[in-house]
Amino acid sequence: xxxxxxxxxxxxxxxxPGQASQTHIDEIxxxxxxxGWQVELFATTRGGASSxxxxxxxxxxxxxxxxxxxRRLKExxxxxxxxxxxxxxxxxWASWRKLPVVQEINGKxxxxxxxxxxxxxxxxxxxxxxxxxxxxxxxxxxxxEGLAQWARGFAGHDRVSVVSNGANTxxxxxxxxxxDIAGRYVIFVGGLVAWHGIGTMLAALREPAWPADVxxxxxxxxxxxxxxxxxxxxxxxxxxxxxxxxxxxxLLRGALAALCVIEDQDGRSAAGVAPLKLFEAMACGIPVxxxxxxxxxxxxxxxxxxxxxxxxxxxxxAAAVATLGGALDEAVEQGRNGATYVAREASWQQRxxxxxxxxxxxxxxxxx
Numbered sequence: 001x002x003x004x005x006x007x008x009x010x011x012x013x014x015x016x017p018g019q020a021s022q023t024h025i026d027e028i029x030x031x032x033x034x035x036g037w038q039v040e041l042f043a044t045t046r047g048g049a050s051s052x053x054x055x056x057x058x059x060x061x062x063x064x065x066x067x068x069x070x071r072r073l074k075e076x077x078x079x080x081x082x083x084x085x086x087x088x089x090x091x092x093w094a095s096w097r098k099l100p101v102v103q104e105i106n107g108k109x110x111x112x113x114x115x116x117x118x119x120x121x122x123x124x125x126x127x128x129x130x131x132x133x134x135x136x137x138x139x140x141x142x143x144x145e146g147l148a149q150w151a152r153g154f155a156g157h158d159r160v161s162v163v164s165n166g167a168n169t170x171x172x173x174x175x176x177x178x179x180d181i182a183g184r185y186v187i188f189v190g191g192l193v194a195w196h197g198i199g200t201m202l203a204a205l206r207e208p209a210w211p212a213d214v215x216x217x218x219x220x221x222x223x224x225x226x227x228x229x230x231x232x233x234x235x236x237x238x239x240x241x242x243x244x245x246x247x248x249x250x251l252l253r254g255a256l257a258a259l260c261v262i263e264d265q266d267g268r269s270a271a272g273v274a275p276l277k278l279f280e281a282m283a284c285g286i287p288v289x290x291x292x293x294x295x296x297x298x299x300x301x302x303x304x305x306x307x308x309x310x311x312x313x314x315x316x317x318a319a320a321v322a323t324l325g326g327a328l329d330e331a332v333e334q335g336r337n338g339a340t341y342v343a344r345e346a347s348w349q350q351r352x353x354x355x356x357x358x359x360x361x362x363x364x365x366x367x368x
């Protein structure tokens with residue numbers, strides 16, 4: 001009887017409960033285990049935009065985790081890397097041992113400068129670190145087709161596939177309890193970071209078109225929290241901070257709509273976005289209001305699951321909220337369409353099977 005396949009999952013972006021990185025890692029790992037893999041996570045503890053660790057402490061953490069994995073590489077059949085500029089030592093080490101390395105790409109190198117403006121002068125170095133890794137990788141997995149096309153040109157090869165994000169359709173589903181929040185509301189769930197359009201949402205709340213009886217509920221925390229704190233004098237704003245993952249579906253189900261108004265700061269979103277929050281909101285059966293960026297806008301239009309608005313446009317967001325608030329039958333239908341789409345095409349089980357096939361193909365190629 002053949003032994004189970006063993007996968008090392010490397011994340012130098014520290015996974016934290018309630019954040020997309022943690023959810024993605026947990027769900028992909030669970031799905032791969034269902035496909036027969038034994039998955040072991042090697043992750044840092046000091047990284048991320050919400051960390052108070054110094055850059056030196058983070059660098060030491062990057063080294064510690066990669067050294068721990070490097071010493072045990074012979075125990076694994078493949079390595080799955082959540083793409084990070086500092087993963088180069090482990091990628092070189094694994095390649096030297098002829099171990100398949102699959103890199104998961106969720107964005108471009110420019111993202112670092114958006115999250116940490118002080119690091120923008122080092123952009124050429126970060127780009128080089130990523131490029132070397134991507135060229136050495138056995139295979140690259142991108143979350144959108146636009147990002148996959150960019151990766152092919154950036155890495156100089158065609159060993160690239162698209163595996164988007166998804167939703168836990170057992171947890172995120174239309175039926176179930178609803179949050180005890182009085183009145184009608186639209187909701188944003190996610191990190192309070194620059195490209196999520198936090199300031200634009202808050203500006204939309206002040207637009208004349210925003211319905212007076214609809215609240216804006218924000219769930220999450222991050223470096224943009226100051227903007228939310230400053231706006232709390234408006235009684236229509238309800239900031240719940242970071243909530244347990246299991247509490248989010250009830251918050252979504254009770255909403256009139258969910259906001260996913262990502263912005264294209266420094267061109268970071270031009271290749272398309274496939275945020276976790278979008279799939280989870282759709283899975284809960286509520287319409288979504290999304291910015292007109294590749295992939296997410298295409299998916300919402302294709303499924304007729306909500307409204308698409310211009311990026312960074314408060315007036316358009318307010319008008320979309322008013323439209324859904326005044327056409328409840330249509331909103332219910334769009335919500336139903338979104339839930340059907342996710343259940344059919346975007347569950348984590350499906351995503352795990354796609355990654356399993358990619359990993360299996362790399363093992364087959366390595367054994368030739």
